[in-house]
Amino acid sequence: MERRIFLQKSIVVGAGLAISPSLLSFPKDPQNLEKITILHTNDTHSNIETFPATHAKYPNQGGVARRYALLKEIRKQEKNVLLFDAGDIFQGTPYFNKFHGELEMKLMTHMGYDCATMGNHDFDAGLDGFINAYQYGKFPFVCSNYNFDNTILKDVTKEYQIFNKGPFKVGVFGLGVGLNGLVAKAHFQDTEWLKPIPIANRIAKHLRFEEKCDLVICLSHLGYKPKQFLDNDQLLASETENIDLIIGGHTHTFLPKPEIHFNRLGEKVLINQVGWAGLAMGRIDFFLGEKKRNKRHDLVMV
Template identity: 40%
Template sequence: MQRRTFIHHFGLSAVALGAGIPKLRPTTDFSLTILHTNDLHGRFEKTTAFSAQASEMIRKARNTQQNVLLLDAGDVLNPSLSQGHELQWMKSMGYDAFAIGNHDFDRGMEDLARQIQQSQLTTLAANYRCENTPLHGLIKPYRIFEKAGQRIGVIGLGVNPQGSIPLVLREGIVYQDPLETANQLAATLKQVEGCTLVICLSHLGYHYKDQQISDLRLAAETRHIDLIIGGHTHTFLPEPVVVNNLDKKPVLINHAGWGGLLMGRMDVQCRGGVIHTVKGENIPVGSGELN
C-alpha cells in the first residue's frame, strides 16, 4: 500500500476562528498528534501483527511528541467471540476515547456495558440517548482533554441504529439528529467551554449516494468542528480530505480503512490558538493485507 503524506496549510481565514470567543485560554503555539483507527472488528484478537506494530507506533509517538491523542471511530468488537475483552485491549493500548459503532452492539447492551465498566474506556455518542438501557450513564456525549494547556473537545456521533442494529440489541436507545447535535455541542465547546479545537469522532460513514448524513455532509453543514475522524464505511482515504464548513472554514476529514490495515495520523500545528497546518498520513500496519 502506498504511503502518502498530506500537508494542509490553513489560510488567514482560519485566524477568525479564534476571534471574539469568550473564555478562550491564553494561547501559545502548540502541536497535537492524533493517532486513530476505525472498524477494527476485533481483528487485533485474530492477528497479533496489528497489536504489536500499532503499539510500537503509539509508543514512538508518545515518546517523541508532547501531546498525543489516540482515538477510535467505532466498530471495535469481534462478533464471533461469545465474550470478548476488546475495550480492555483498547485501554491497555492507551486509547483515550472511542465512538460507539453499530457493531459494538453485536453482543448486546449488557455485554457492552460490562466492557465499558471493566475497561473504564471513554465511550462517546452524543446523539444516542440511553436513559432506559443498560448503557445509561456509561456513554458520554463528549470529553474535553487538556493538552499543552489547551482544551480539546472530542464529540462522539453514532450511526442511525434503524437498519444498522437489530432492534432486540438496541431496545430503548433514542437516536437524535447527528447534525443538529454536533452543531449545538461544537458551539458550546468552543464558546462556553473554551475549547481551542473540536474533534468529531464519527461512526456516520464517509459518504453515501443518497442524502443520508455522512462525514462529508457533517463537515459542510456545521460550524465550529475542526477535524472529523470517521468510520463505518470502511473507506480507505489516501490522505485527509478538506471540506469548507458553513463559515467557509476548512474542516479536515480522515478515515483509516478497516481491520487495522491502516493507522491514521494527523499532526496539527496551532499558532495563536488556531490551526496553522495539518500534516496527515494513513500508515500501513502489518502486511497491508487481511489474514
C-alpha cells in the same frame, strides 16, 4: 521538516502497519509553535493478530502488537498525543465470538486510547454485553446522538469529553449511525437515535465558545459520502460550524490523506478515515500559535 521525510519515518516505525499521512505542508517555523498529534483508528472489528502471510490481500499486515509498537515510538517523539477510535471495535473474528468484547477493551486500555465512540457493531452483544465488556475499558465513550436514558447505558457514555494536553484544550464528541435495520431491536432496546447535524452544531458551538476549546473533534460513525448513507461525514462537514476535524468510520474507507472540506461558513474542516481491521492508523498534527487559543484561525493544520 519535509513531508516525504515524515512519511518515510512513520512507515519505518510502523514495521508493517501503515500510517495515514498528515496534510500537505508543515509550518515554515514549527519549532516556535506548540504541536499536538491526533492519532486515530476505526472499524478495527476485533482484529487482534497480524494477517497471515498467506492472506491474499493483506499478508503480514496489521495487528495490535504492531500498532502498540508504533504508538510507543510516537509517544516517545511527541509530548502532546491523543488517540481516538471512531467505532465498530467489536465483531469480525473469533476473538469476539469467544470473549464478547472483553479482549478488545483490555487491549485498547493497554494501548492508551483516550476516547472512542460506538459503531453499530458495538451493539452486537446487546447493551448488557457492552456493559460487561466495558468494565475493562478505562477510557470514555462519547455518544452524542444516542439517547440511552431509558436503557442500562444511561450515564455510562458521555455527550462529549474535554482533554487538556500542554497548551491545548481539545473537545471531542461522537455521532452514531441510525440503528434501525442495522442492529436487531433486542440489541439496542429503547436507545433513541437523534438526527446528527443539529446535535453536532449544538455541541460544537458549546465546546468552541463555552468551553473555549482550541480543537473540536467529532468521532463519526455515520459513513463517508452521500451515495453510501443519507447522514454522512461530507454532509456533516458542510452543514455544521465549529468542527475542526471529523474522524470517520463505518464505510471502511481508506483516505490516502485527510480531505479538506468547507463548513457552512466557508471555514476548513478536515475529514479522515483509515480503512478497517487496524491496517492503518491516522495521524494529524496541529500547530498552535501565540494568540488566544480559542481562535480557530490561530491553528495551522498540517
